[in-house]
Amino acid sequence: MTDSRVSCANSAGAAMIGVSDFDGILRGKHVLRENLSGGDKVIKFSEAVLAWDCSDRVIPVHFTQKPLSAFGDADLRILSSTGRSVSYVGDHYLYLAEFMGAHETVCPRGILRRVLRRAAHHGYDCTAGFEFEFMLFKENADTIEDKPFDEWAPFTRGPFGYSIARSLAHQDLFGEILSLCEKSRIPLSGLHFETGPGVIEASLHHCDALEAADRAIMFKSMIKAWAQTRGMMATFMAKVSEKWPGQSGHIHISVSSDGQNAFYDGDASRNVSKLMTQFIAGQLKYMNDFCVLAVPNVNSYKRLVPGCWAPICPSWGVDNRSCAVRVIPGGPSAHRLEYRLPGADVNPYLALASSIGAGMLGIETNAALPASTVGDAGAEICLPSGRLPQSLSEATYRFAQSPAAIDVFGERFVEAFSCSRRWEWEAVQHRVTDFERRRYFEII
Known part of the structure; x- marks a missing residue:
């Protein structure tokens, strides 16, 4: 990544993180961009996105030991190298992420890797x-x-x-x-x-x-x-x-x-x-x-x-x-x-x-x-x-x-x-x- 991109990516403000579900829909949220500087970060993120269909109904998948109505958090790696502006106007940044640990085996990006x-x-x-x-x-x-x-x-x-x-x-x-x-x-x-x-x-x-x-x-x-x-x-x-x-x-x-x-x-x-x-x-x-x-x-x-x-x-x-x-x-x-x-x-x-x-x-x-x-x-x-x-x-x-x-x-x-x-x-x-x-x- 060039110095200008690093500067842009690390400037003050909010950024989005997105992770793929089974349907290829990016699910995510806004976070403070300053918290994404200095390499990949690991955060907690709801494992439910791997158990939702495209209309947010729960699919009875079996990747968790918890009841289907009680999804917990999973480790999510935010990939600093993927950060880029994703809007025609303004400076809205999006970083991709992938599931880690036990969830890596069902994470679509993890499957390609x-x-x-x-x-x-x-x-x-x-x-x-x-x-x-x-x-x-x-x-x-x-x-x-x-x-x-x-x-x-x-x-x-x-x-x-x-x-x-x-x-x-x-x-x-x-x-x-x-x-x-x-x-x-x-x-x-x-x-x-x-x-x-x-x-x-x-x-x-x-x-x-x-x-x-x-x-x-x-x-x-x-x-x-x-x-x-x-x-x-x-x-x-x-x-x-x-x-x-x-x-x-x-x-x-x-x-x-x-x-x-x-x-x-x-x-x-x-x-x-x-x-x-x-x-x-x-x-x-x-x-x-x-x-x-x-x-x-x-x-x-x-x-x-x-x-x-x-x-x-x-x-x-x-x-x-x-x-x-x-x-x-x-x-x-x-x-x-x-x-x-x-x-x-x-x-x-x-x-x-x-x-x-x-x-x-x-x-x-x-x-x-x-x-x-x-x-x-x-x-x-x-x-x-x-x-x-x-x-x-x-x-x-x-x-x-x-x-x-x-x-x-x-x-x-x-x-x-x-x-x-x-x-x-x-x-x-x-x-x-x-x-x-x-x-x-x-x-x-």
């Missing part, structure tokens, strides 16, 4: 960069409660992907996003309108894998807060409407050894090294078992349908966007893969952990890579590789029963996260929707 340690044990460093699509609505928290969904007004009408005209027309908005990201040390390598009403895609610049996930989780919270200051709402839902494409959360990944891109082999076909074939083979082999970490909500599975630029089966291809894993050939500095399974609703720590964890299993077992897909990976000919899980319930069952998941992520986390996803599934299943009323009320 566990996977990265496994890679480091074999001499590999991982680099990653997230891409997020999010949708803006000209609504606020009150109007979305007062109006039915079909009356919500998206920021732009209709699809117009990569539109220069729209980008120029809304250059003030794009300028604010770019300024916000620059100020917060979350550099973007791309920003553009995507297909779909009010949809914008932001490509976060690649960096060390743990830092990439830190940037990703901060970015999502910043964009939501920034949109509200403009009188709008931003959503990272995987599928906002069946009428529109889903919103992705693709991850670009490369692996290096001794400072060299281990995925790159200049003498191999399309520069794909033997290590890269093993890594992708592991991703495909364990994609169904680990799916719930990258596709974590009931709504997430409504994105994984044919014809919507989202994978429906474990598949890979060279520069093929219909596949779950897309190889992007290039020179040593650019050769990488794109993991296209996750939607924008992911917890960045867990989605990245699932992708790298499966890849490391492929390397460790010298997994064989099946033939690449040429053409549409959603076509019927590709389905012998196995459809991806069709629901959160199916994906959760596979994860909970997977010896590979326990090996990579630990038994305690697999149990706790599986419990949280079963809870999420049941919470939605008991709801009667407007669609059901329209479909069945008079006829059935």
Whole structure:
């Protein structure tokens, strides 16, 4: 951290600390910034945030010996190196944190660190960069409660992907996003309108894998807060409407050894090294078992349908966007893969952990890579590789029963996260929707 950043971070005033829950929501509070100087700090923080669902209802997880109604405090490490300004105006600082001690085994950031340690044990460093699509609505928290969904007004009408005209027309908005990201040390390598009403895609610049996930989780919270200051709402839902494409959360990944891109082999076909074939083979082999970490909500599975630029089966291809894993050939500095399974609703720590964890299993077992897909990976000919899980319930069952998941992520986390996803599934299943009323009320 530069001297100017240290000075800024240690100046008088308040700062926020945030820690990820299972859903990738930053939970935290304001503290005095002066108490955060001089390196990482350990404070007490409620363990309840690891037992809340997204609506603050208690999930019956089993990481504590206390009754579910009597959650205590846990040790929380505040990470001084993560502090950065997170607002377009003013100087509001946010520091990330992670659970320690007994809670580290169920902390999402701790799970990613566990996977990265496994890679480091074999001499590999991982680099990653997230891409997020999010949708803006000209609504606020009150109007979305007062109006039915079909009356919500998206920021732009209709699809117009990569539109220069729209980008120029809304250059003030794009300028604010770019300024916000620059100020917060979350550099973007791309920003553009995507297909779909009010949809914008932001490509976060690649960096060390743990830092990439830190940037990703901060970015999502910043964009939501920034949109509200403009009188709008931003959503990272995987599928906002069946009428529109889903919103992705693709991850670009490369692996290096001794400072060299281990995925790159200049003498191999399309520069794909033997290590890269093993890594992708592991991703495909364990994609169904680990799916719930990258596709974590009931709504997430409504994105994984044919014809919507989202994978429906474990598949890979060279520069093929219909596949779950897309190889992007290039020179040593650019050769990488794109993991296209996750939607924008992911917890960045867990989605990245699932992708790298499966890849490391492929390397460790010298997994064989099946033939690449040429053409549409959603076509019927590709389905012998196995459809991806069709629901959160199916994906959760596979994860909970997977010896590979326990090996990579630990038994305690697999149990706790599986419990949280079963809870999420049941919470939605008991709801009667407007669609059901329209479909069945008079006829059935």
